[in-house]
Amino acid sequence: MHAIxxxxxxxxxxxxxxxxxxxxxxHEMQVTxxxxxxxxxxxxNQGKLHRVHGGAYLNDGFGNETPYAVRSRILxxxxxxxxxxxxxxxxxxxxxxxxxxxxxxxxxxxxAESRKRLIVIxxxxxxxxxxxxxxxxxxxxxxxxxxxxxxxFEGSSVIMQLRQYYIQTAFLSGAGISLEAGMTDSAPGSAExxxxxxxxxxxxxLMADMTKIGRNxxxxxxxxxxxxxxxxxxxxxxxxxxxxxxxxENEAEVMRA
Numbered sequence: 001m002h003a004i005x006x007x008x009x010x011x012x013x014x015x016x017x018x019x020x021x022x023x024x025x026x027h028e029m030q031v032t033x034x035x036x037x038x039x040x041x042x043x044x045n046q047g048k049l050h051r052v053h054g055g056a057y058l059n060d061g062f063g064n065e066t067p068y069a070v071r072s073r074i075l076x077x078x079x080x081x082x083x084x085x086x087x088x089x090x091x092x093x094x095x096x097x098x099x100x101x102x103x104x105x106x107x108x109x110x111x112a113e114s115r116k117r118l119i120v121i122x123x124x125x126x127x128x129x130x131x132x133x134x135x136x137x138x139x140x141x142x143x144x145x146x147x148x149x150x151x152x153f154e155g156s157s158v159i160m161q162l163r164q165y166y167i168q169t170a171f172l173s174g175a176g177i178s179l180e181a182g183m184t185d186s187a188p189g190s191a192e193x194x195x196x197x198x199x200x201x202x203x204x205x206l207m208a209d210m211t212k213i214g215r216n217x218x219x220x221x222x223x224x225x226x227x228x229x230x231x232x233x234x235x236x237x238x239x240x241x242x243x244x245x246x247x248x249e250n251e252a253e254v255m256r257a
Contacts, residue, residue: 006031100153
């Protein structure tokens with residue numbers, strides 16, 4: 001398969017699935033993974049996609065604006081590292097909140113394997129599915145209108161139910177974090193839920209892979225001062241030194257998974 005044909009194949013797959021994986025493309029096009037990576041690099045330089053470790057996604061949205069099923073295939077290893085790092089921040093018996101992000105699902109898998117006893121409050125159906133077989137964890141699912149694209153329960157009823165609970169530590173994600181805008185999201189419904197969680201939580205942990213550092217979504221979740229801890233998969237200082245210094249100035253902890 002020639003380079004032009006490979007580019008057409010990749011873009012057709014992206015238009016269909018919104019995400020492509022290097023190993024899958026290598027098998028489909030019968031070329032080496034290195035060839036696929038070079039093809040993806042060329043297409044990224046043309047502004048047609050955004051490369052991530054192990055694949056690429058269509059350059060048409062604000063990260064978590066993309067449906068959950070698509071996002072769950074992107075940056076799996078990085079999200080799992082963040083999840084395992086966040087596990088170290090969880091204390092026995094404490095009530096924690098996990099949002100409906102794919103990174104929160106990675107943390108849920110780490111919690112299930114850890115055998116830690118605690119209470120997990122969530123609006124994520126995927127988190128519940130992961131933790132339902134973990135008897136040491138008490139599960140609280142906040143119900144509302146279910147958004148199938150995002151795998152989350154949203155709406156005013158979720159906000160009202162949140163008022164009934166004390167949250168020791170909230171684990172949140174979003175579309176990005178930047179010096180200019182603070183924590184932001186791609187959709188108004190999820191941003192509203194996360195804002196309400198921030199108000200209820202004693203400690204707020206933002207889980208953000210490196211693609212979200214210095215990036216802005218259209219809906220504000222909170223200010224930088226609302227972040228008690230930022231967990232990422234790379235060096236925040238190297239990616240955005242001004243943001244890193246501001247977080248430290250605010251006495252936030254910055255952790256690398």
